[in-house]
Amino acid sequence: MKSVLLIGQSNMAGRGFLQEVAPICDERIFMLRNGRWQMMAEPLHFDRAVAGVGPAASFAQAWCSANPKEQLGLIPCAEGGSAIDEWNVEDTLFRHAVSEAKYAMENSELIAILWHQGENDSQSGKYKDYYKKLERIVNRLREELDAPEIPFIIGGLGDYLGKTAFGMSCPEYERVNQELLRYAKNNENCYYVTGERLYANPDGIHINAESQRRFGIRYFKAYDSKNHVLEPLKDEAQIVKTLCEKEHTAAEKRYLALERFTLGKMSLEEVMKILM
Known part of the structure; x- marks a missing residue:
C-alpha cells in the first residue's frame, strides 16, 4: 500500500458540508484510524465535531483511477485553527504527524505530503516569517521520515478570503500565498496548487464541499505531473463528476448501505436486499 500524510489546518481537515456532494467510496482507499487501516469515509479528520469534506478524498480517488492495481492509505493529521507556530518541530502537532506517519510506514510506502495552512497567519504581518518557519517544518519532516524526495504539495489560500464573514480576518492572505509559492518554486520536490476560483461556505473562511472536490484534483495534478498548478484546471469539474459517478463494487x-442504515437513512428491509 502507498500512503499520503495530510497536515495543516481546517481546510485540509475539511469543513465542506457532507450533504452537498456525492460520497466518495472506494475499497482501495483507506484511512488510518485507531492504529488501523480502515476503508475511507468522510469526514477523514475528527479534529472538530464540524469536520467535513476536505481535498484528500478526491485526491485519493484520482490517484486510484491512475493506479488501478494499487491501494492508497490516508494519514489524517490536520488540526483546525492551527497557526504555523503550532506546527513548530518541537510541538505536539508536528510530533503527532511524524508519529502517525512512521506508524503508517511500517506497512505502507509514503509517497506524498499534502499541506494546507495559512489562514491563521494572514494578518498582523505574520507572512514576513512564514517562509523560514515552513522551511524548518519541511526540512525536519523530510529528515524524520527519511523522505528527501517525495512530493511536498502546498495548497494556496482561497481568493474568497478577506471579503466577508470570518474571512475578513485574513486580509493578508495574498501575502501568505506569495510566500507559499516562493517556497515551492525555490525547493525541489515541492509543488504549489492555486486556490483561485474556489468558493467558501457561508462563513467566508472554509472551502465548500464542491470546491474541495476540485481542489483535490488540483493536488493530484501537481503530484502526477510534478509541476505547479498555477491556474484552475479547465476540466476539473468534469473530472470530479466522472470520478464520483463511477460504478461501485459490491x-x-x-x-454505503450499512452506513445509511446506521444513520437512520435506510430501512432494515432495504439494507438486507443489498446485503443478501
Missing part, C-alpha cells in the same frame, strides 16, 4: 455498495 463491497462498496454494502459499505
Whole structure:
C-alpha cells in the first residue's frame, strides 16, 4: 500500500458540508484510524465535531483511477485553527504527524505530503516569517521520515478570503500565498496548487464541499505531473463528476448501505436486499 500524510489546518481537515456532494467510496482507499487501516469515509479528520469534506478524498480517488492495481492509505493529521507556530518541530502537532506517519510506514510506502495552512497567519504581518518557519517544518519532516524526495504539495489560500464573514480576518492572505509559492518554486520536490476560483461556505473562511472536490484534483495534478498548478484546471469539474459517478463494487455498495442504515437513512428491509 502507498500512503499520503495530510497536515495543516481546517481546510485540509475539511469543513465542506457532507450533504452537498456525492460520497466518495472506494475499497482501495483507506484511512488510518485507531492504529488501523480502515476503508475511507468522510469526514477523514475528527479534529472538530464540524469536520467535513476536505481535498484528500478526491485526491485519493484520482490517484486510484491512475493506479488501478494499487491501494492508497490516508494519514489524517490536520488540526483546525492551527497557526504555523503550532506546527513548530518541537510541538505536539508536528510530533503527532511524524508519529502517525512512521506508524503508517511500517506497512505502507509514503509517497506524498499534502499541506494546507495559512489562514491563521494572514494578518498582523505574520507572512514576513512564514517562509523560514515552513522551511524548518519541511526540512525536519523530510529528515524524520527519511523522505528527501517525495512530493511536498502546498495548497494556496482561497481568493474568497478577506471579503466577508470570518474571512475578513485574513486580509493578508495574498501575502501568505506569495510566500507559499516562493517556497515551492525555490525547493525541489515541492509543488504549489492555486486556490483561485474556489468558493467558501457561508462563513467566508472554509472551502465548500464542491470546491474541495476540485481542489483535490488540483493536488493530484501537481503530484502526477510534478509541476505547479498555477491556474484552475479547465476540466476539473468534469473530472470530479466522472470520478464520483463511477460504478461501485459490491463491497462498496454494502459499505454505503450499512452506513445509511446506521444513520437512520435506510430501512432494515432495504439494507438486507443489498446485503443478501
